Amino acid sequence: MNNRSIIFQLSFYILVTVTVTVAIGVYLNYNFSRRILMQKIEENAIYQSDKVTNKIAHYVVTAQEVTRNVSAQLPYYDENGKLEEFLTNVLKMNRILSGFRLELKGDDGKRYIAIFAKSEKEFLVLHDEKYCQFPNFVEIKSIVAKQTEGLWSDPFYCPLDTSLLVTSFTEAVRNSDGTVVGYLSGQINLNFLAKLVAGIDIEKGGLSFILSKDGTFLTHPNPTWVMKKNIYDIPEKIFPKKRAEYEGMMRSHQEGSGFAFPEFFGYEKAWFHFSPVPYTYWTVVIIVPANKLFLELDSLLRNVILLSTLGLIAVLLIIVYIMRKMLSPLxxxxxxxxxxxxxxxxxxxxxxxxxxxxxxxxxxxxxxxxxxxxxxxxxxxxxxxxxDLKSAKEIQTAIIPAEFNPGRKMAVIDLYALLDPAETIGGDLYDYFFVDSTHLLFTMGDVSGKGIPAALFMAVASTLIKGKSTSLSAHEIVEHVNNELSLQNANQNFLTLFLGILDIETGEFSYCNAAHNYPYILTASGEVRTLDKTHGLPVGVYSSKAYAGDTGYLKAGDRIVLYTDGVTDCRDESGEFFGNSNLAQTIKTIPDFSAKESTLYIFDRLKEFRGEADQSDDISLMVIRYKG
The missing domain is CATH 4.10.280 (MYOD Basic-Helix-Loop-Helix Domain, subunit B)
Structure with missing residues (x-):
């Protein structure tokens, strides 16, 4: 063989390889034909069930959104005496809903309003409690009162028409301060489920139905099974294997498939597929008899053999062509x-x-x-x-003051601050020092941007604050710093800045807020107040800009909290902001701690909120406790 030409050797090896490959392909096609057919049936079942679940989800989502919007507007229309007219108009415009059930609290007791659509133009209005409630209504009320999301009820028969299967979405009605004043339930007719399921085109003579959360048949080809039988109560011989596994998957709202011996097919073996309906706890089930699954096996095998033969012929022709053109491509x-x-x-x-x-x-x-x-x-x-970045970080750390240690004479002040940059170096700054023997200057700022440019701008600003602090007027110091920064600011950086000067003998402090976050004051009695005044644009934007100022007072035990927007803009793993409301609530819950313990308390709550999410901005915190 080695004495043969390369063309002969290549032709021989290729022919042997192709022949063996074709033989293996035919063998594998024969052995996996059933799997291919099963996959086809399963794909069709999934496709059909997805069509139904998407249609049901459309009804469900629409009913949810309409009920939510109506519950938000109910207090307004109730105050103006147009509640029933409003609900009736909503039913006219949203034919997916078949009625509303409303329970409202009042000073004179509970009120009940039930409005049902008898036709497109006729509506029935009732004020009887029995028409406003349904089987698990009390349980649903206790749940929705504690959460922001509404809840679907289990299917039940309408008291006006016992042949009508319905379900309700209940939403809490809240007034402007969030207090629950009632419960609104939007009702939809479930007869559309039977129509949707009847429209599923199941191959091989199969059937389909829908189950409720607890396994009750909501639809079935045999109407006597609807709301009468439960899939979890069927005989053991229907699921001789994996019964507990299938039941667990259905109860946990998962998708799956397998084999069973259903009663409807005379306990003959059948393949089934089930999938959950979005936004509900319902499940769509499709069943196909096993003896009809593999009718196309012989035809498929013949087609595979034919295609393999044609492929072998095509490969032989390609080999001949390649051998003739081998030297040219090389x-x-x-x-x-x-x-x-x-x-x-x-x-x-x-x-x-x-x-x-x-x-x-x-x-x-x-x-x-x-x-x-x-x-x-x-x-x-x-x-x-x-x-170089490490060196820059060390320099920046040296600029920021060390832990506050005023000595015995200044024992009326307890102060602590920390800075946690998002990158190696950051643009946040804070500082504190005594202007004279009785006046403490404290400041916090946030430079636009991050990295080295922000850090350099921060260093310049920090130096200017120390150099310009020659008076006891906070706004004058801010004006001087702004003038200096604006003159040499080619990169158009700017600095939001809060600067205060505290008289440690009287507790009075003057302050100037240049577009910085509003500080909070936690009083000794546990009250949280906000210094919610802004006195001008960020520092470094315009030169010769005048800044206003204000004064405040601290009493013994009061704490003032300063921070940058890295605190309120902190996001958790889902992208939600920490926000001012969370910060205010956190400050309110601080025990009677020292300044350091208070600062670390806020910082620890912030880290717990962020979880594993990345830090997006520099974080600075400062707490001053006045003990005078």
Whole structure:
């Protein structure tokens, strides 16, 4: 065989490989035909069930949104005496809903209003409690009163028409302060379920039905089963294997499939598929008799053999064509590699493809070596940048004051602050120092942007604040700092800044807020107040800008909390902001702690809220406790 030509050897090996491949393919097709057919049936079942679940979800979502919107507007229409007219008009415009059930609390007791659509123009209005409630209404009320989301009821028969199967979505009615003043239930007619399921086109003579949360049949080809039988109560012989597994998947609202022996098919083996309906606890089930699943097996096998034979013939023709054209493509490939290695579109007169490939590989090796050297240099440059950043962080840390230690004379002040940058270095700043023996200057700011530019701007601003603090007027100091920063601000950075000066003997402090976050004051009695005044634009935007100021007072035991927007803009893993309301509530719950303990208490709550989410902005906190 080795003495044969390359063309002969290649032809022989390719023919043997193709023949073995075709034989294996036919064998695998024969053994996996059932799996292919089963996949086809399952895909069709999933497709049909998805169509039904999407239609049901449309009804459910529409009913939910209408009920939510109506519950939000109910207090307004109730105060204006147009409640029944409003509910009737909503039913006219939303034919998905078949009625409303309303329970309202009042000073003179509970009120009940039930409005049902008898036709497109006729509506029945009742004020009887029995028409406003349904089987698990008390349980649903206790749940929706504690959460912001409404809740669907179990299906039940309408008291006006016992042949009408309905379900209700209940939403709490709240007044402007969030107090629950009633419960509104939007009702939909479930007869549409039977119509949707009847429209499913199941192959192989199958059937489909829908189950409720507890397994009760909501629809079935045998109408005597509806609301009368439960799938979890069926005989053991229907699910001889994996009964507990299937039941667990259905109860936990999962999708699955398997084999059973249903009563409807005379306990003959059948394949089934079940999937949950979005926004509800219902489940769509599709069943197909097993003896009708594999009728196409023989036809499929014949088609596979025919296609395999045609494919073998096609491969033989391709082999002949490739052998004839082998030398030409080899030469083309060698020249292409040569051009790639040299970068020159012109190729010399060298005709030996093997030698051409060898020289091209040598050239590629040289280019690869150059590439590796460049990568190593890039790593060195990156390490240098990291070293510079570390040095910059150390410098920034040195600018920020160390832990507050006023000494015995200043024992009336307890102060602590921390800074947690989002990157190696950040743009937040805080500072505190005594202007004279009785006046403490404290400040906090947030520079626009992050990284080295923000850190440099922060350093300049911090230096200017110390240099310009020659008076006891907060707004004058802010004006001086703004003038200096605005004159040399080519990058258009700016700084939100809060600056206060506290008289430690009287507790009076003057302050100026240049578009910074509003500080909070936690009084000794546990009350939370906000210094909600802004006295001008951020610092560094416009020169010669005048800033106003205000004064406040701290009593013994009062604490003032300063922070940057990295606190309120902190997000959890779902993207929700921590916000001012959470911060105010957190401050309100701080025990009688020192300034340091209070600061760390807020910071720990912030870390718990953020969880595993990335920190998006610099975080700064400062707490001053006045003990005078």
């Amino acid at each position: 030469s083309t490939i060698a020249k292409s590699i040569k051009r790639l290695s040299t970068g020159d579109i012109r190729v010399g007169d060298q005709r030996n493809e093997i030698q051409m490939l060898s020289s091209s590989l040598n050239e590629l090796q040289a280019r690869y070596t150059k590439y590796v050297n460049e990568q190593n240099q890039s790593k060195k440059d990156r390490r240098k940048i990291e070293k």
